[in-house]
Amino acid sequence: MPIHDHTLCGWRVASSLPLPDLLPWTGDDRAPDLIVNVGAVPERLDDPTIDLPLLQIDANGTCRFAMPGVATYLIDPTGHRVIVEPVLPADAPDIRVFLLGTVFGILCYRRGLLPLHASCVRVGGGAVALAGASGIGKSTLAASLLRRGHMILADDVTVIDTSDPAGPRVLPGFPRLKLWRDAMDRLQLSPAGLERTRSELAKFHVPVAEGFCAQPLPLTAVFHLDPDTLPPGGTLRRLRGPEAVVRVERDLYRRGTMVKMGLSAQALGSAVAVVGVPGGTWLVPHRHEPGGLEDSIAGILERLTA
Amino acid sequence: MSGFYWIASYPKSGNTWVRLALSALIHADTPSPSMNGSRFAPNASRRSDIEDGLDVETGDLTPDEVRALRPAAYRALAQTSKHPLFRKVHDAWSATETEGPLFPPEATLGTIHIVRDPRDVAVSWAHFAAIDVDAAIAILCDPSTIIRPHPPRVALTVPQWLSCWSGHARSWMDAPGRPGCLLRYEDLLADPATALARIATYAGIPHDETRIRNAIDATRFDALRRQEAEHGFNGGQAPGRAFFRAGRSGDWRHLLSDEQVERICTTHREMMQRLGYNESGCS
Numbered sequence A: 001m002p003i004h005d006h007t008l009c010g011w012r013v014a015s016s017l018p019l020p021d022l023l024p025w026t027g028d029d030r031a032p033d034l035i036v037n038v039g040a041v042p043e044r045l046d047d048p049t050i051d052l053p054l055l056q057i058d059a060n061g062t063c064r065f066a067m068p069g070v071a072t073y074l075i076d077p078t079g080h081r082v083i084v085e086p087v088l089p090a091d092a093p094d095i096r097v098f099l100l101g102t103v104f105g106i107l108c109y110r111r112g113l114l115p116l117h118a119s120c121v122r123v124g125g126g127a128v129a130l131a132g133a134s135g136i137g138k139s140t141l142a143a144s145l146l147r148r149g150h151m152i153l154a155d156d157v158t159v160i161d162t163s164d165p166a167g168p169r170v171l172p173g174f175p176r177l178k179l180w181r182d183a184m185d186r187l188q189l190s191p192a193g194l195e196r197t198r199s200e201l202a203k204f205h206v207p208v209a210e211g212f213c214a215q216p217l218p219l220t221a222v223f224h225l226d227p228d229t230l231p232p233g234g235t236l237r238r239l240r241g242p243e244a245v246v247r248v249e250r251d252l253y254r255r256g257t258m259v260k261m262g263l264s265a266q267a268l269g270s271a272v273a274v275v276g277v278p279g280g281t282w283l284v285p286h287r288h289e290p291g292g293l294e295d296s297i298a299g300i301l302e303r304l305t306a
Numbered sequence B: 001m002s003g004f005y006w007i008a009s010y011p012k013s014g015n016t017w018v019r020l021a022l023s024a025l026i027h028a029d030t031p032s033p034s035m036n037g038s039r040f041a042p043n044a045s046r047r048s049d050i051e052d053g054l055d056v057e058t059g060d061l062t063p064d065e066v067r068a069l070r071p072a073a074y075r076a077l078a079q080t081s082k083h084p085l086f087r088k089v090h091d092a093w094s095a096t097e098t099e100g101p102l103f104p105p106e107a108t109l110g111t112i113h114i115v116r117d118p119r120d121v122a123v124s125w126a127h128f129a130a131i132d133v134d135a136a137i138a139i140l141c142d143p144s145t146i147i148r149p150h151p152p153r154v155a156l157t158v159p160q161w162l163s164c165w166s167g168h169a170r171s172w173m174d175a176p177g178r179p180g181c182l183l184r185y186e187d188l189l190a191d192p193a194t195a196l197a198r199i200a201t202y203a204g205i206p207h208d209e210t211r212i213r214n215a216i217d218a219t220r221f222d223a224l225r226r227q228e229a230e231h232g233f234n235g236g237q238a239p240g241r242a243f244f245r246a247g248r249s250g251d252w253r254h255l256l257s258d259e260q261v262e263r264i265c266t267t268h269r270e271m272m273q274r275l276g277y278n279e280s281g282c283s
Helices: A091-109 A138-147 A179-184 A240-252 A254-260 A264-274 A291-306 B015-026 B046-053 B063-080 B117-129 B133-140 B165-175 B183-189 B192-202 B209-218 B221-231 B258-274
Strands: A004-008 A013-017 A032-036 A054-058 A065-066 A071-075 A083-087 A114-123 A126-131 A153-156 A159-161 A169-171 A176-180 A203-207 A215-226 A235-241 A281-285 B004-009 B083-090 B108-115 B180-186
Touching: A032 B209, A054 A254, A054 B180, A065 A091, A065 A235, A071 A091, A083 A091, A091 A114, A091 A159, A091 A254, A091 A281, A114 A215, A114 A281, A126 A138, A126 A159, A126 A291, A138 A240, A138 A291, A153 A159, A159 B015, A169 B046, A176 A179, A179 A203, A215 A291, A235 A240, A240 A264, A240 A281, A240 A291, A254 A264, A281 A291, A281 B221, B004 B063, B015 B083, B015 B192, B015 B209, B046 B063, B108 B165, B108 B183, B108 B192, B117 B133, B117 B258, B133 B258, B165 B258, B180 B183, B180 B192, B192 B209
Parallel strands: A013 A032, A032 A083, A126 A215, A215 A281, B004 B083, B004 B108, B108 B180
Antiparallel strands: A004 A013, A054 A065, A065 A071, A071 A083, A114 A126, A114 A153, A114 A159, A159 A169, A169 A215, A176 A203, A235 A281
């Protein structure tokens, strides 16, 4: 089986599954940091402590994640090995969607990294995370900022390394955005020739190419997009102390999975480190109504240059 | 292992008031959060809830997968929670095509089911959505109604399978498992203390007369309306519309034409009789 040599978060990834979303590895000849193999995944784990229809976790920390009709994934307790048993043909994008989604989140937690539910762009010399719930418009905001010349470090999952004494750093993901058709229309992007994330969804893999920042950067600020903040169209509000920590925890990627993995204390420690970033953490009253996107961008850039 | 209390109602039937009153009752000993700060009993169709249950991004799922996997999400949340979970529900009680009931009986502790005279629901919905009354009546009479957020609204919920007004009421009244705590909006208005005490008893929420009275006082209609005027309230209403409109029953008598009343009565006569809404107005 051919081995594809890729990079993700600075790791060297050896995969027998084609992963065209990821950049090729151009570093030294070190041993792979992550191995993805196509192979058989057991029907169920022995004696799982978490036993749910899609997710099982055993006492050793092995995770089994199954997406019916797509693929099953087995993740080793250290987050260095994934076995994928496809149901769809191995090159179906659907398989990568969940590999670079839930499975990626699990790998990060296992490696002591903090995955934020956020897209991430470069502003000045730093990385700025745009966090928020599914559907809030993280990718659309990132795409708009890219258009204004801000390079992309990550879409949907922003991986933060809080172990560096110099402060939290963002490890770059891979050069593509996932955008719904209606968001592409608003951005005047054509879906012609682009791959759908799932064959039945009007959501596309949009390559970022030269707009991708492949270098890790210090995290300078986090902006939490919030649709409920009142009054609508209000201004950004700086979060501090426990409120800031709670907000980061709420915007963790696959927070529920992390809790089931028993890693709440580890994640809390990382969240505390994140709220100490120099540009602070902010609540953005984000709206989808006409002008909402521009208001959010103006508010964010204003806070970053202040 | 715990389970859910579903606060189930057709839209515009008092669900928000019940949730605010229950929140005030449960948090009686702590400084009461403003109605906007209260996240008590969020919508069961909220994507973040379903994602926590399923460990997967709903935006990566097809609509059929979301519908098929929702029961598993609720079972998972019930299985991993130590406390009863309260959720607002506008979906009708129904069975998914392959995965059993949308709201699994084994994950259900009980159902607080609120109903309201469909003639007043039509008036309220027309105001809420900024549509004309005929359009609201058409929704109330359409068994295939599905609520989904329309752009430019932020889509934080998955589609809710509403059914028509009668179909909705029937689905929850006839749902298997523990019989629900059925309340009429009109009775909530007339005697909120008795209604709230009934709900609290049903759902095992500690309460006494004073706590009930305080919760009712904190969520009086004029207080809610004043808070909305001062701070705003996002209940999903159309831009520029107040969420807390009148808090009255019987507005339909002077806001609906005879023909509109007749259209509602013709479609929903049987369920209106079953719920005691036939005393006047329907020929």
